[in-house]
Amino acid sequence: MTPLTLSASVGDIASDLPGAAEVFRRNGISFCCGGALTLADAAAKQGLAPETLLDALQALIDAAGRDAPQETLPLIDHILARYHETHRDELEWLIPLAQKVETVHGDHDEAPLGLTEALIALHDELDSHMLKEEQVLFPMMRQGGHPMIVHPIGVMRHEHDSAAELLREVERITRGLSLPEGACRSWTALYTGLTKFSEDLVRHMHLENSILFPRFEAA
Ligand SMILES: [Fe+2]
Ligand SMILES: [Fe+2]
Numbered sequence: 085m086t087p088l089t090l091s092a093s094v095g096d097i098a099s100d101l102p103g104a105a106e107v108f109r110r111n112g113i114s115f116c117c118g119g120a121l122t123l124a125d126a127a128a129k130q131g132l133a134p135e136t137l138l139d140a141l142q143a144l145i146d147a148a149g150r151d152a153p154q155e156t157l158p159l160i161d162h163i164l165a166r167y168h169e170t171h172r173d174e175l176e177w178l179i180p181l182a183q184k185v186e187t188v189h190g191d192h193d194e195a196p197l198g199l200t201e202a203l204i205a206l207h208d209e210l211d212s213h214m215l216k217e218e219q220v221l222f223p224m225m226r227q228g229g230h231p232m233i234v235h236p237i238g239v240m241r242h243e244h245d246s247a248a249e250l251l252r253e254v255e256r257i258t259r260g261l262s263l264p265e266g267a268c269r270s271w272t273a274l275y276t277g278l279t280k281f282s283e284d285l286v287r288h289m290h291l292e293n294s295i296l297f298p299r300f301e302a303a
Contacts, residue, residue: 085294088141090124090134097123098255099248102287103144105255111137114260115252148287149295159296160222167288168214174281175207181274189271194264196257206250210285213243217292229300237297244289251282 086096098105098115108115113126123141127134153159182199189195221240224230255261261275261282 085290088138088145090127090138091122094121094123094126095252097141099251099286100290100293101141101144102148102283102290104141105282105286107137107140107144109260115255148290152291152295156296156299157226159291160225163288163291163296164218164222167284167291168218170284171210171214171281171288174277174284175203175210178274178277178281179203179207181270181277185271185274189268192264194259199254199257202250202253202257206247206254209243209247209250213240213247216240225296225300233300237301241293241297244293247285247289251285254278254282 086092086100088097088101094108094113094115098108105115108126111132112130113121115121121129123137124134127137153162179200182196182203186195186197186200190197216236217240221233221236224233224236258275258278261279263272263275267275
């Protein structure tokens with residue numbers, strides 16, 4: 085997880101820390117196009133006290149994972165039911181909805197052009213990633229670990245980075261998931277659904293990166 089300092093980039097924190105995207109949106113901080121911006125610069129730009137921003141983010145770190153099961157086996161079951169299944173269900177309707185909005189509003193100044201393509205890439209990436217966890221990594225964990233387990237874990241961490249990169253791309257294409265004036269119902273439903281999906285994905289990867297994986301890497 086990206087260490088929380090004033091020199092950390094808002095883009096990295098938004099894709100690493102559950103709830104951070106919401107804190108940034110609320111404070112008018114863009115993390116899509118200005119994702120390389122540091123927390124210090126973002127706070128200065130918005131006229132915020134840097135400590136206020138750090139405190140809000142620290143509270144999220146303290147809260148992350150608090151509601152998840154503590155024991156490893158129930159935690160794996162929770163990740164599968166609450167995140168793997170949910171991502172698959174949601175992408176199934178988000179992709180055609182994105183396609184519809186791009187087709188119908190293609191000539192609108194703020195149309196999210198390229199969104200369908202980015203979501204299909206995210207779908208393909210996640211689908212193979214989750215299958216590897218379901219068929220290889222999680223069964224190893226259920227058996228208490230494996231001498232070589234750090235290798236598949238390393239691959240999963242790397243794939244999380246690629247998924248986070250695609251999330252930032254979605255953020256950029258949709259200008260931070262902000263709707264244009266008078267957006268139709270489909271466009272609104274699309275961005276509402278994508279906001280929830282993005283939050284879930286960040287939370288899912290955080291549970292694995294910061295809670296589940298370290299238990300086996302340390303052993
Ligand atoms: Fe997972
Ligand atoms: Fe994962």
